[in-house]
Amino acid sequence: MKKKITILLLMISICLIGTQQLKSQSVIQGTIETLDDKPLQFANVLLLKSADSSLVKGVISDTSGKYSFKNNQNGNYLITATFTGMRQVYSQSFEITSDKKAINAGILYLGNGNVQLKDVTVAVKKPMFEQKIDRVVINVKNSVTDAGGTALDVLEKSPGVTVNRQGNLIAINGKNGVVVMINGKITYMPIDAVVQFLAATSADNIEKIELITTPPAKYDAEGNAGYINIVLIHNPYEGISGSYFINAGYGKKELGAAGINFNYRSAKINMYGNYGFKYDHYLQPTTGFTQFTNAGNTIANSSFANRNAIQQVQNVRAGIDYQLDTATIIGVLIGGYISHWKMTANNGATVSKNGVTDTTVSTVNSEVNQWDNLLANLNFQHTFKLGKVIYFDANYIYYKDNNPNTYSNTYYDNAMQFLLQDELKSGK
Structure with missing residues (x-):
């Protein structure tokens, strides 16, 4: 016992x-x-x-x-x-x-x-955060602090936003149930898939992020905790435009990202798209210690974990809008992402009684988390003479999460003699 x-x-x-x-x-x-x-x-x-x-x-x-x-x-x-x-x-x-x-x-x-100057050149730079009547605007484009990051990284640094990566939760001002939109269109994905989608979206392709705490009447009532609208970079002028980015670095391990976006606009047609790739290899060393007294005995529990993880993410998005007349626009959008995360962890824990080692366990944990997502959207917008607008959206969404997890545990007594070994597997 x-x-x-x-x-x-x-x-x-x-x-x-x-x-x-x-x-x-x-x-x-x-x-x-x-x-x-x-x-x-x-x-x-x-x-x-x-x-x-x-x-x-x-x-x-x-x-x-x-x-x-x-x-x-x-x-x-x-x-x-x-x-x-x-x-x-x-x-x-x-x-x-x-x-x-x-x-x-x-x-x-x-x-x-x-400061008095003879010749003055005025250069306007948007602040990182702007407070509007019903929302906070985060100006991501050309922000040095967000270069090489993801949409989820930006949200983690934003005012009033709480991101729980392990629990796949996003909250605004402490409220869960946030609705995420891309260019004003609701994603209609469960929150765990949305978190993975944001982790796969490069910040270098984002113009701005809007944190809408008081949504206008045109938005669905389901966003009672607020809306997060991610506005991607686009070009409002006719012709072809595009940009690319590439960055790399090395901390404790290597990391890098690359991507491209394009836009073609004419009098009636607007074509756009982007692709991004991210690679992140990182280490997560942690330690823990607890101690309590029971029946006059001091029980101490010390533990450690060394996690070695690699994440590779690819994200693609392409669409076309066609202006039927001055008041009517129809559009098609397709996109998706693949996120592959794998981790190996070497863990250990020791229980001691009154300063004497009692039992030790060594655990090797291997985990894979593979997310696949595909989305398609058909949209229609018509503006009436009185300024009222009618919207129609049809969406198809596919997503799959494969998350196998294995724990191999080996137990030893106070003399480091083998006691038993077991293996636990789980997944979803």
């Missing part, structure tokens, strides 16, 4: 390894004001890593000039704030530790730059 309880503790330890980092989450808060001590609303506030100034998360200051960043991991950070027509400012670097989870960044003051 004792061995069964010990082995159960070991298995629970391995399952909880991924949750250990939650203990280090924290809250960062502060205020944005003008030089005359007035709160500044709608300022762009970005949380950056001190080491390389890479973007972690972005928010917009509220009516009191206040902002906050929640659920942050341990590390060194700094904050920068911007507002149209004002100089960008930075905070001092600060550190989040397990003992210091609440950070007050104080007040950042934004002011106009008083």
